[in-house]
Amino acid sequence: MKAVRTIVLGIAATLAPLALAADKPAKAKPAETPELLEQGRTVYFRRCSFCHGLMGDGDGPAAEFLDPRPRDFTLGTYKFRTTQSGKLPTDEDLFRTVSRGLPGTAMQGFDKETIKNGLTEDERWAVIAWIKTFAQEFKNPEYDPYKQKVSLPKDMPASSEATIAKGKQVFERAKCWECHGKQGRGDGQKAFDRTDDWGFPIRIRNVTHPWKIKGGTAVEDIYLRFTTGINGTPMPSFIEGVPKEEDRWALATYIQSLQHRQTEHQVLKPLRVEGAVPSASGDATWTKAPPMDVRLAGQVTAPPRWQNPSIELVTVRAVANDKEIAFLLQWDDAFKDAVHKDDQELDAKELAKVGGYSSYVDPYKQVPRKLETFRDAIALQFPVKPPEGTKRPHFLRGDASSPVHLWHWKADLEEQGKRSVEEAIARGWKQPAKPLGEKQQLVAGKAEWNDGRWSVVMKRALAAADASGVQFTPGVFVPLALNVWDGSNGEHGLLMSVSTWHYVFLEAPTPVRVYGYTGFAVLATGLLGFGLMRKAQRSD
Amino acid sequence: MRINRFWSTAATLLAIYAIVKWGIPAASRSITGLPFPLPVPGALVFIYMTLAVVALAILVTFSDRYMDEFVQPVRRFLRGDYGRHPRSVVLVLVPLLAGWQAWDITAPEVAVPAALRIQHPSSNFPKSFETLKNPHASPPEADVQAFVEQAKANNVGFIAQVEADVKRWREANPDKHALEFIATAPMKKFLAALKSGSVDPRAAKAALIEKTLFEGRALYAMNCRACHGDSTAGDGPMADGFKLRPIDFTDNGTIETIVEGYTFWRVTNGGPGLPTEATPWDSAMPEWKLTLTEEERWKIILAEYDLAQKTPRIPEKH
Numbered sequence: 001m002k003a004v005r006t007i008v009l010g011i012a013a014t015l016a017p018l019a020l021a022a023d024k025p026a027k028a029k030p031a032e033t034p035e036l037l038e039q040g041r042t043v044y045f046r047r048c049s050f051c052h053g054l055m056g057d058g059d060g061p062a063a064e065f066l067d068p069r070p071r072d073f074t075l076g077t078y079k080f081r082t083t084q085s086g087k088l089p090t091d092e093d094l095f096r097t098v099s100r101g102l103p104g105t106a107m108q109g110f111d112k113e114t115i116k117n118g119l120t121e122d123e124r125w126a127v128i129a130w131i132k133t134f135a136q137e138f139k140n141p142e143y144d145p146y147k148q149k150v151s152l153p154k155d156m157p158a159s160s161e162a163t164i165a166k167g168k169q170v171f172e173r174a175k176c177w178e179c180h181g182k183q184g185r186g187d188g189q190k191a192f193d194r195t196d197d198w199g200f201p202i203r204i205r206n207v208t209h210p211w212k213i214k215g216g217t218a219v220e221d222i223y224l225r226f227t228t229g230i231n232g233t234p235m236p237s238f239i240e241g242v243p244k245e246e247d248r249w250a251l252a253t254y255i256q257s258l259q260h261r262q263t264e265h266q267v268l269k270p271l272r273v274e275g276a277v278p279s280a281s282g283d284a285t286w287t288k289a290p291p292m293d294v295r296l297a298g299q300v301t302a303p304p305r306w307q308n309p310s311i312e313l314v315t316v317r318a319v320a321n322d323k324e325i326a327f328l329l330q331w332d333d334a335f336k337d338a339v340h341k342d343d344q345e346l347d348a349k350e351l352a353k354v355g356g357y358s359s360y361v362d363p364y365k366q367v368p369r370k371l372e373t374f375r376d377a378i379a380l381q382f383p384v385k386p387p388e389g390t391k392r393p394h395f396l397r398g399d400a401s402s403p404v405h406l407w408h409w410k411a412d413l414e415e416q417g418k419r420s421v422e423e424a425i426a427r428g429w430k431q432p433a434k435p436l437g438e439k440q441q442l443v444a445g446k447a448e449w450n451d452g453r454w455s456v457v458m459k460r461a462l463a464a465a466d467a468s469g470v471q472f473t474p475g476v477f478v479p480l481a482l483n484v485w486d487g488s489n490g491e492h493g494l495l496m497s498v499s500t501w502h503y504v505f506l507e508a509p510t511p512v513r514v515y516g517y518t519g520f521a522v523l524a525t526g527l528l529g530f531g532l533m534r535k536a537q538r539s540d
Numbered sequence: 541m542r543i544n545r546f547w548s549t550a551a552t553l554l555a556i557y558a559i560v561k562w563g564i565p566a567a568s569r570s571i572t573g574l575p576f577p578l579p580v581p582g583a584l585v586f587i588y589m590t591l592a593v594v595a596l597a598i599l600v601t602f603s604d605r606y607m608d609e610f611v612q613p614v615r616r617f618l619r620g621d622y623g624r625h626p627r628s629v630v631l632v633l634v635p636l637l638a639g640w641q642a643w644d645i646t647a648p649e650v651a652v653p654a655a656l657r658i659q660h661p662s663s664n665f666p667k668s669f670e671t672l673k674n675p676h677a678s679p680p681e682a683d684v685q686a687f688v689e690q691a692k693a694n695n696v697g698f699i700a701q702v703e704a705d706v707k708r709w710r711e712a713n714p715d716k717h718a719l720e721f722i723a724t725a726p727m728k729k730f731l732a733a734l735k736s737g738s739v740d741p742r743a744a745k746a747a748l749i750e751k752t753l754f755e756g757r758a759l760y761a762m763n764c765r766a767c768h769g770d771s772t773a774g775d776g777p778m779a780d781g782f783k784l785r786p787i788d789f790t791d792n793g794t795i796e797t798i799v800e801g802y803t804f805w806r807v808t809n810g811g812p813g814l815p816t817e818a819t820p821w822d823s824a825m826p827e828w829k830l831t832l833t834e835e836e837r838w839k840i841i842l843a844e845y846d847l848a849q850k851t852p853r854i855p856e857k858h
Contacts, residue, residue, distance in 0.1 A: 038723075045723040045754075047770070050761040054709040054721050061702045062761035104777055106761075108770045115771040116790040117849045211780065266783065267652055297781025300767065301811060301826050307766040312781065360762065390653055394812060395822060477653055500783040500822050503652065514646045521642035526635035533631065536618035 023096040025121055032129050040130030043123050048131075051106060056134035058198075066106045067308045067363045069200055076135035076143075077197060077232040080215045085229035085237035087148040088137055094128045104212035150228050152220055153245035159219060159253035167254025170247045174238060179204045184258045187334040187452025192371050192488055197232040201369065206332055206452070209313065210259040217259060223252040260293075260313070267503045268292040268480065270318035270325060277319045277326040280446045281455035286328050289317040294482055296497035300360075301396045302429040304346060308363040309497040310489040314378070314482055320506055325472055326459040329378055329409075329482075336449040337487030338415035340375040344368055345492050367490030374487035378456055379408040381481040382470035384425060395481045395500045397426040397433070405469040406433050409445045409456050411487070421445035421458055423469065429494060440468055462506075475508030545609040549596050556592045560585050665805060665815075671855050672801035676752045676842050679745060687748045688739055691730070694718050696751065699836075702758045719751065726750050749842075756843025759836055764844070767824070772848040784822035789848035800841060800852040807837050 030036055045054075051070040053060040058072030071078070080097055081089040098119070101109035112118035119127065132138040157163055171177065181187035186206040194202045210217045215225050227248055229237030242248050271289035278285045294316055298309040314331040346367060361367055368374075383393050384403045393402035406424045414420035421443040426433035435441075442464055447456040462472040472478055482499040485491040543551075565577035572578065580588075600610045620627055679687075690696045696718055698706050709721050717731055730747030733739050761770070767786040769776035774788035789795050795803060805813075811823030828837055845852060 042723045045721065046757070049705075049721075050758040051770075054705050055712060057708070059705065059708075060761075061705055061758040062765065065762055065766075106765060106770065106777060108775065110771075115773050115775075117771060117773075117847060295781045297778035297824070298766065300778070301824050303826075303831055305826065305831075307778070309778075387653075391816075392822075396824070399812070475648070497781075498824075499781065500824070502783075505650065507650070508648070510647060514643060514648075517646045518639045518643045522635045522639035525638040526631070529631045529634055533618045533627070536615045537620075539615070 023100045024092070025095055025125070027121060029091060030122060030125050036126050036129050037133065039123070040126035040128070043119060043127040044130050047110065047119070048127065056131065062106075064362050064364060065307050065360045068105055068196075068202070069198070070106065072198065073131050073134035075197075075232075076137035079230045079232060080225075081145070081228050081231070082150055082224060083145045083148040083228060084150055085239070086231060088143050088145040090145045090149070091125075091128060091132075093145075094131065095124060098124050098128060100216075102214040104214060150224065150239075152223065153249050155246065156219070156249060159256060163250045163253040164257045165254075166247070167250035167252070167257075170242055170251040171254055174242050174251070176251075179234070180207060181334070181452045183451045183453070184208050184255065185332045185334060185452030187332075189334075192335060192369075194234050196234075200364065202233055203310070204334065206334070207255050208258045208260045208332070212312070213259075217256065219249070219252045219256050222255045223249055226251070262293045262295075262313070263291055265292060267477070267505050268316055268318055269505055269507060270320040272507065273319055273321050275321065277321055277324045277459060278328075279326070279444065279457060279459060281328055281330075281448050281457050285319055286317055289319050289328070291315050291317050292502065294499045294502055296482060296484060296499045299396065299483075299494050299496050299498045301498075302494055304494055305360045306491070306495045307360050308489070309484075309491070310486040311484040311497045314484060314499070316480075316482075316502075318504060320462065320472070322462075324459060324461055325504075325506075326457055327380060329380070329456045329458070330453060331378070331484060332453050333376055333449075333486055334452050335371060335486075335488045336411070336454075337371065337374060337376045338411040339372055340410070340412045340487070340492075341373055344373050346495070361495060363490070367495065369488065369490040371488050374485070374490065374492045375410055375412040376454060376487045377408065377410045377485040378454075379406045379483040380458060381406050381426075381483060383479055384469060386471070386473075386476060387479060392479050392501055394428075396498060397429045399428040403427045406483075407443045407458050407460075408433075408483075409447065409458060411447070411449075411454075414445065414447050419445070420447065425469075436468070440464070440466065472504065472506055474506040477503045477505050480504050544613055545600065545606060546611075546613045549600060549610065552596060553589075553592060557585075557589060560588045665802060669801040669805040670799060672799075672804055674800050674804075674838050674842055674852075676749070676756075676838050677800075679748055679752075681741075684741060684745045684748055687751070688734075688744045691717075691719060691734055691744075691747075698751075699755045699759075699839075701762065702755055719747070722747075722750050722754055724750050752839055753843050753846055756839035756841075757847065759832075759840045760843045760847065763828075763832065764840065772844060782822075782824055784824075786824075789844060789850065795845060795848060795852065796850040798853055799855045801855065803841050803844075803852065804837060807832075807841065 044052075044056075049060055051060045051062050051066065052058055052073065053063065053070075056073035058070045058074075060070065063070050076088050078089040078093070078097075080102070081087065081093045083089060083093070097107070099109055099111040101107050109115065110119045110124065112120050137143050176184075177188050179186075179188045181204075184207040186204040189204060192201070194204060196202045206212065213221075215221050215230075225235070226238045226242075229235055238248065242251065269290055271285070273285060292315070294314045296309065296312050296314065298306040300306065311331050311333065314329055317328040317330075319326050319328075346361070363369065381395075381397070382405045383398065384405050387393075391402075393399060393404050398404035404426050406422075406426055408422045408424060409420055410422065411420075413422075419441065421441075423436045423441050423443055424433035425436065443458050443460045445456065445458050447454060449455075464471070470478060479501040480503060481501050482497075484497040485495075486497075491497075560580055564580050568574075568578040569576070600606055616622065617627060617630075687696070694717060706718070706721070710718055713720070717734075719727060719731060726743070726746035727750045730739070730743045733743050760772075765776055766778045767776045767782070768774055768789065769779065769786075772789040773791075774786040776786065779786050787794050806825065808827070808829045810825040810827040812827055814823060832840070
């Protein structure tokens with residue numbers, strides 16, 4: 001037993017440095033010479049300045065479209081460090097960020113090992129040396145970050161049910177949920193008023209979405225984040241709040257256990273039931289329906305373009321019987337936005353001028369990103385006509401010859417107790433979708449918002465009586481795409497998250513002839529075997 | 541001890557199957573040097589096995605003695621000489637296997653409709669675009685001359701999108717030439733020549749391209765980066781939201797294989813401008829003619845090739 005453990009630990013110890021190898025320099029750091037600085041200046045100009053600015057002030061030409069904004073290097077305030085709260089980062093910390101990037105943001109990894117036009121190790125050291133010249137603090141020996149290092153705990157047990165359970169207790173005791181929410185979805189605060197040191201609005205991290213976790217998703221990374229704090233943001237260090245290393249480690253394993261594991265398939269297979277399909281999200285039937293995760297991006301195809309979507313994942317389930325189909329759509333949204341003010345909407349035409357200063361919407365100046373302004377909403381989109389061959393309408397609202405059918409659920413209507421789903425037909429994004437007549441509004445909607453998550457159920461007959469709109473026929477792949485709006489993120493109209501096409505597939509019952517063929521094959525082979533046996537016995 | 545003909549035949553058949561199914565793929569790795577094995581296609585496995593069965597059948601039926609020897613164990617098995625229970629098991633299992641095969645072949649197969657990425661439309665790529673040249677890749681004499689004059693007077697103009705950033709730099713560096721922030725070798729050479737008073741037109745042209753690249757990179761970062769990424773490798777923060785991922789410009793099979801005119805046409809008309817043959821229209825590429833000027837589009841293309849470290853294909857002479 002002991003031998004096995006030694007081997008396992010041995011393998012783990014060999015693999016651990018490998019996993020981080022790309023973030024760590026292979027060679028020694030070069031000396032800071034004038035040549036190195038000049039090389040760094042060139043690299044910075046070519047690869048960094050359009051976001052971080054020629055002056056390193058985080059205000060380059062592209063900065064205003066980015067959320068989070070690019071780092072302002074002039075203050076020496078860095079988020080991801082291995083040093084104590086409020087201190088400067090070490091050179092290796094900067095090397096790691098430049099090499100691996102910050103997932104979910106505009107800052108990508110620049111390691112030549114991972115991207116073909118990346119930077120060599122020397123080039124990365126050069127640009128780091130140059131970046132450090134923007135802040136006076138780095139020259140002051142008093143602030144030497146190497147004297148402020150935070151180390152990982154001596155004992156780092158692997159994540160287990162025990163560490164996770166212990167971590168959950170720490171999560172509750174240290175009140176992480178006050179900001180991050182009971183389920184870690186970033187929904188702990190009632191107000192949308194958090195800002196960073198520069199006064200820009202900041203979103204509380206939903207720790208369950210691993211692709212947005214900038215500092216890294218490993219237990220070690222998570223441990224460092226709440227041990228060092230995240231400078232410039234409201235995230236403090238918990239080195240005093242949770243003084244014991246082992247408690248912080250357990251907390252890190254718990255946080256990691258919350259990370260969502262995405263499904264990979266693109267076909268939604270509704271669960272077949274004999275009785276009624278569920279009308280509300282609380283129904284136990286949903287737990288048996290297989291989920292399909294749909295990733296979304298900002299709507300960038302048509303102006304006004306949106307680079308700053310807040311909804312990036314919707315999990316879809318479906319249940320069907322012989323007559324009806326119900327969809328359950330679930331997505332994380334930290335704020336329930338159930339009012340809508342038409343007069344606050346942007347004039348899309350004004351924004352879509354050719355040669356305008358920008359073709360994207362400035363998330364800080366142009367849209368009101370606040371509570372009580374726009375509603376949360378979601379729309380299921382299907383082609384009106386069943387697709388022929390591989391031909392499908394454009395995923396953004398189809399076009400004049402290939403219209404799409406929208407099932408548009410709106411939070412404000414739900415809140416007011418009205419019919420919450422509006423059906424409409426869209427023929428491209430240039431004109432607004434046209435609502436169907438009163439009698440053709442057949443989709444029933446029911447929604448709930450709990451702990452930072454919307455659960456919306458939409459239900460309709462498989463085939464509409466007048467054969468208008470989408471028809472769900474067993475054995476046919478029906479394309480499905482999503483449009484999602486987060487009201488407090490300023491989203492409305494074409495400012496939204498979109499997905500490309502996925503499919504709904506109702507399994508067709510197996511044809512009778514298949515049973516026939518199979519039965520015949522079994523019978524014929526069985527009789528042949530039996531006959532041969534008899535023959536062999538008789539031949540004696 | 542001699543092995544019975546029945547067992548030797550069965551063993552030969554199994555050995556051939558193993559070679560075809562696993563042996564060849566394993567050997568393919570050392571032959572091709574690829575990190576993965578090349579599987580033998582199902583149809584080919586079928587042909588190999590049919591040939592093997594035919595060959596073995598000829599061998600077995602070669603003489604009556606061979607045939608008897610082959611049939612003997614089967615007959616004895618069916619008679620129950622090896623026990624009644626194994627016989628019952630085989631007599632039940634074989635029909636079940638046959639039934640499973642029949643089900644597998646006849647039950648309708650569920651396959652997701654294919655979605656292919658079609659890069660080169662066969663038509664609808666207007667021939668007028670084919671020979672278009674990026675005007676900023678080789679600026680005309682007059683533009684270079686105007687640029688030199690502006691540089692001499694230290695009042696080089698920039699596009700509005702970068703003006704604020706350049707202005708802040710100039711205010712912080714009043715004693716420097718306004719182009720000095722462009723820290724690349726061609727610009728350094730040009731500024732040195734400007735100081736000495738003898739400007740080589742080629743150096744001036746290279747410097748002007750550096751200035752255009754600076755503007756193009758900023759426009760790329762503002763408009764294209766969210767999907768195609770800083771790296772131009774099609775891995776921007778929104779890339780995972782598209783099932784048809786944004787194109788990786790650093791890949792050898794993308795922008796390097798097409799003429800600049802095609803790139804310009806694609807940027808101009810976007811996904812909605814693709815011809816019907818290119819459906820399913822999963823491309824999220826915007827119709828940039830709606831929001832970017834022609835000049836802005838060409839500047840972006842210049843910077844895009846430069847960032848990806850690629851050169852466009854040269855148009856063919858007709």
